[in-house]
Amino acid sequence: MPLKIKFFGSEGFKEINEFIEKHEKSIRASLKSLGDKTAEEMKNIIANSKVRPQAGEPTDLEDNINVEHFPDKGWGVGDINQLNEKAKYWRAVNFGSKHLVGTETHGHFEPGDPQPNPEEFRKGRLKKGFYKIRIQNEIPAMNYIQKTVNFLRRQLLNLKFGERQ
Amino acid sequence: MSVYRISRNIESSIIEFIQSELSSAGWTNITVEKTFSRIYGIPVETFQKQAAICVRLEDTQHQQAEIGETSTNRFPLVLIDIFATSDGQRLDLKDFLVQIFKKGLPYFEYQTSGNTITSRVQNGRIRVTKMDDVPVSFGVDKSSLEVHDRYRHLLTLETSLGRVEG
Numbered sequence: 001m002p003l004k005i006k007f008f009g010s011e012g013f014k015e016i017n018e019f020i021e022k023h024e025k026s027i028r029a030s031l032k033s034l035g036d037k038t039a040e041e042m043k044n045i046i047a048n049s050k051v052r053p054q055a056g057e058p059t060d061l062e063d064n065i066n067v068e069h070f071p072d073k074g075w076g077v078g079d080i081n082q083l084n085e086k087a088k089y090w091r092a093v094n095f096g097s098k099h100l101v102g103t104e105t106h107g108h109f110e111p112g113d114p115q116p117n118p119e120e121f122r123k124g125r126l127k128k129g130f131y132k133i134r135i136q137n138e139i140p141a142m143n144y145i146q147k148t149v150n151f152l153r154r155q156l157l158n159l160k161f162g163e164r165q
Numbered sequence: 166m167s168v169y170r171i172s173r174n175i176e177s178s179i180i181e182f183i184q185s186e187l188s189s190a191g192w193t194n195i196t197v198e199k200t201f202s203r204i205y206g207i208p209v210e211t212f213q214k215q216a217a218i219c220v221r222l223e224d225t226q227h228q229q230a231e232i233g234e235t236s237t238n239r240f241p242l243v244l245i246d247i248f249a250t251s252d253g254q255r256l257d258l259k260d261f262l263v264q265i266f267k268k269g270l271p272y273f274e275y276q277t278s279g280n281t282i283t284s285r286v287q288n289g290r291i292r293v294t295k296m297d298d299v300p301v302s303f304g305v306d307k308s309s310l311e312v313h314d315r316y317r318h319l320l321t322l323e324t325s326l327g328r329v330e331g
Binding site: 084091092095096097098099101137138140141143146147149150151153154158 | 201202205221223224226228240242244246295297301302303304310311313314317319321323
């Protein structure tokens with residue numbers, strides 16, 4: 001993602017260079033901390049978008065979204081290889097998918113009524129069990145990646161340095 | 166009689182704009198919806214002849230217009246999913262949409278009665294301030310995917326009405 005710096009005033013190149021040199025440390029620190037904030041934001045978006053009871057449930061997707069800092073190059077959030085290995089469903093959750101619709105499995109719901117029951121929609125989570133269950137609804141698109149990129153862009157626009165903050 | 170609020174106005178304006186532009190350009194086999202479930206509800210046989218576009222208004226950021234003021238600027242994030250029936254159609258359709266969004270589009274305020282839109286009045290334009298388009302890849306062979314998910318593309322639009330809300 002490109003970083004554009006806007007200067008307000010009548011500075012020439014010499015003054016702009018001096019400004020960047022003077023503020024380099026704080027600019028780098030702000031951008032670095034933005035990496036951590038972005039990873040946190042992505043985790044929050046995922047956690048807040050979940051619609052079924054989560055108490056005591058594993059959080060593999062959030063747990064495997066980390067920020068990686070590269071000296072002098074910047075940072076990245078979410079290692080695709082790691083996600084492919086430990087939270088394989090990350091793409092389906094982000095983009096939404098119909099791939100499970102129509103498939104049958106054996107399970108039960110908890111908490112609440114263990115049998116599939118439309119009146120208890122989203123009140124329980126599917127666990128391995130003995131009821132034959134046919135999946136009818138698609139995975140809704142969470143778009144946590146697009147929402148996080150949007151968050152990051154707004155944060156970058158709001159970064160200000162120097163006297164005219 | 167009731168009126169849509171800003172978010173629904175934006176969503177409906179975008180849907181209407183896409184439908185109108187598709188029609189003007191001679192696309193006859195595209196349906197525009199605002200939920201995934203309606204698109205996934207299109208039977209496979211019908212879907213194979215008819216692509217679909219899903220328009221969703223997602224997060225909206227409200228930023229203070231000026232320090233010390235309570236007025237805000239609104240920046241809605243609009244996600245447009247293309248469900249095509251071939252790779253060629255996916256690429257053509259996404260380029261078509263990118264092209265029509267470049268100039269922005271009319272913003273309408275809608276009045277409804279029951280589930281029917283009874284009137285609309287244009288009140289400004291929706292500006293597209295940033296656009297990304299990415300193919301939707303599930304990281305598996307396409308033939309193993311459900312037919313609706315095989316040729317998908319996602320457009321992300323950052324939009325603005327270009328005015329301050331009091």
